[in-house]
Amino acid sequence: MRPILMKGHERPLTFLKYNRDGDLLFSCAKDHDPTVWFSDNGERLGTYRGHNGAVWSCDVSWDSSRLITGSADQTVKLWDVKRGEQLYTYNFDAPARSVEFSVGDKLAVITTDTFMEKTSAIHVKRIAEDIDEQSDESVVVMRGPSGRINRAVWGPLNKTIISCGEDCIIRVWDPVKGQEILSTKGLENGHKKPITSLCLSADKSHFLTGSLDLSAKLWDTRTLTLIKTYVTEQPVNAVTMSPLLDHVVLGGGQAAQSVTTTDHRAGKFEAKFYDKILTGEIGGVKGHFGPINALAFNPDGKSFASGGEDGYVRLHHFDHDYFNIKI
Numbered sequence: 001m002r003p004i005l006m007k008g009h010e011r012p013l014t015f016l017k018y019n020r021d022g023d024l025l026f027s028c029a030k031d032h033d034p035t036v037w038f039s040d041n042g043e044r045l046g047t048y049r050g051h052n053g054a055v056w057s058c059d060v061s062w063d064s065s066r067l068i069t070g071s072a073d074q075t076v077k078l079w080d081v082k083r084g085e086q087l088y089t090y091n092f093d094a095p096a097r098s099v100e101f102s103v104g105d106k107l108a109v110i111t112t113d114t115f116m117e118k119t120s121a122i123h124v125k126r127i128a129e130d131i132d133e134q135s136d137e138s139v140v141v142m143r144g145p146s147g148r149i150n151r152a153v154w155g156p157l158n159k160t161i162i163s164c165g166e167d168c169i170i171r172v173w174d175p176v177k178g179q180e181i182l183s184t185k186g187l188e189n190g191h192k193k194p195i196t197s198l199c200l201s202a203d204k205s206h207f208l209t210g211s212l213d214l215s216a217k218l219w220d221t222r223t224l225t226l227i228k229t230y231v232t233e234q235p236v237n238a239v240t241m242s243p244l245l246d247h248v249v250l251g252g253g254q255a256a257q258s259v260t261t262t263d264h265r266a267g268k269f270e271a272k273f274y275d276k277i278l279t280g281e282i283g284g285v286k287g288h289f290g291p292i293n294a295l296a297f298n299p300d301g302k303s304f305a306s307g308g309e310d311g312y313v314r315l316h317h318f319d320h321d322y323f324n325i326k327i
Contacts, residue, residue: 001322003287004042006313008035013307015057016296019064024081025296025305026067027313030054034069036081039298039305042315048079050086056097057151061105066127068108070096076110078131088134090125094118098151101127102158107139109161109175111149120149122163124175140178145171151198155221156205162221164195164209170224182224189226191217196236196252202243202299210236216250218276230274232281237293244301245323246276251292251306271295271306282325287314 011030018025018039025039033047034055053073060067060081067079072095078087090096094115101108110123122142128134147166155162160181161173168191172182184190193213200207206227210216212235218228230248237252253269269291270284290309297304303317 001285001316001319003285004315004317006037006042006044006315007311008037008044008047008313009033009311011054011311012290012309013294013311013313014055016294016305016307016313017058017060018296018298018305019060020062020299021064022299024060024064025313025315026058026060027294027307028055028058028069029307029311032071032073034058034067034079036067037313037315039303039315042313046084048077048084048086050077050079050089051075053095056095057099059100059108061101062103066105068099068101070099070110072096076108076125078127078134087131090136092123094120097149098153100153102154104158107158107175109152109154111152111163111165113148119143120145120147120165122149122152122161122173124161140175142173142178142180144180145169147194150194150196153198153200153207160221162198162200162207164198166194168193168195168211168213170195170198170209170219172224184219184224187226189217189229191215193235197239199239199241201241208239208241208248210239210250210252212236216248216274218248228276228279230279232272235291237291238295238306240295240297240304241276242297242301242304243299245325247282248274248276249295249297249304250274251295253288253291269308271304285316288312 009029015028032051036045051071058069076090094112098111124139149165152163170184191211197210216230269288270286273283288308294307
């Protein structure tokens with residue numbers, strides 16, 4: 001597998017997102033400009049200029065017409081994907097961390113960090129069809145988790161919101177009443193250290209979480225029952241799942257500054273593939289010169305992308321052998 005190296009960011013990558021058709025790949029980084037690429041050949045299409053801080057995450061609408069980005073400059077912006085223009089800016093009183101459109105793109109879930117005296121929060125915003133009617137009002141705001149909320153996503157049919165973060169607890173919320181319905185609090189087999197990432201399966205029936213406790217876990221979306229645990233040798237910063245095969249991909253690695261000279265975990269910066277059912281490691285893809293911060297699978301399952309601390313996006317198209325791996 002010869003990767004395509006995409007160098008469009010000056011700073012470490014934070015997030016990667018494919019559109020629904022899988023022909024576009026959006027990348028966010030600690031520099032201020034989210035970038036869009038063609039996913040087949042890695043050609044850069046353009047950048048979205050307007051943020052004044054690190055951009056932590058993004059999402060693209062069902063028809064690939066709009067992009068939403070959340071940034072450390074305390075704003076969330078809506079963009080016209082094709083023209084690269086800003087359509088609307090939501091202002092918050094804390095850095096915005098995670099953003100995601102609901103199914104149907106009528107709502108967006110946005111998380112804000114703890115800041116000054118304020119606790120972290122999950123905001124639900126209505127997205128207007130006509131941008132002139134767009135308002136800053138939140139439909140509902142949910143608080144509760146201590147520490148930063150690293151990710152919040154919509155559950156099946158927009159009936160729930162699933163969040164996770166620094167308090168090591170996964171929570172399921174009712175987005176209408178703004179109340180917590182379920183959580184992994186007190187679970188013996190839950191994560192022991194901050195949860196960095198969360199990825200839903202294509203049908204949203206289960207989801208994967210990655211944590212600094214050197215593991216990733218697979219959960220049932222409806223009941224929060226733990227299904228599988230994948231043990232690795234380094235902190236997990238990013239997780240993704242193949243939509244085609246029963247494969248789970250984990251990325252991470254300790255940053256150079258946090259590694260002691262005796263630590264054997266240093267320098268293992270590869271995307272590791274695990275069998276989803278048997279939980280065994282089946283292979284790895286090396287190449288990054290630093291921890292992997294972002295992973296995404298193309299919706300067609302035939303390629304995946306990784307983004308690292310080194311500022312590169314690496315695009316991997318699987319060769320024929322990958323689809324015939326025998327375990």
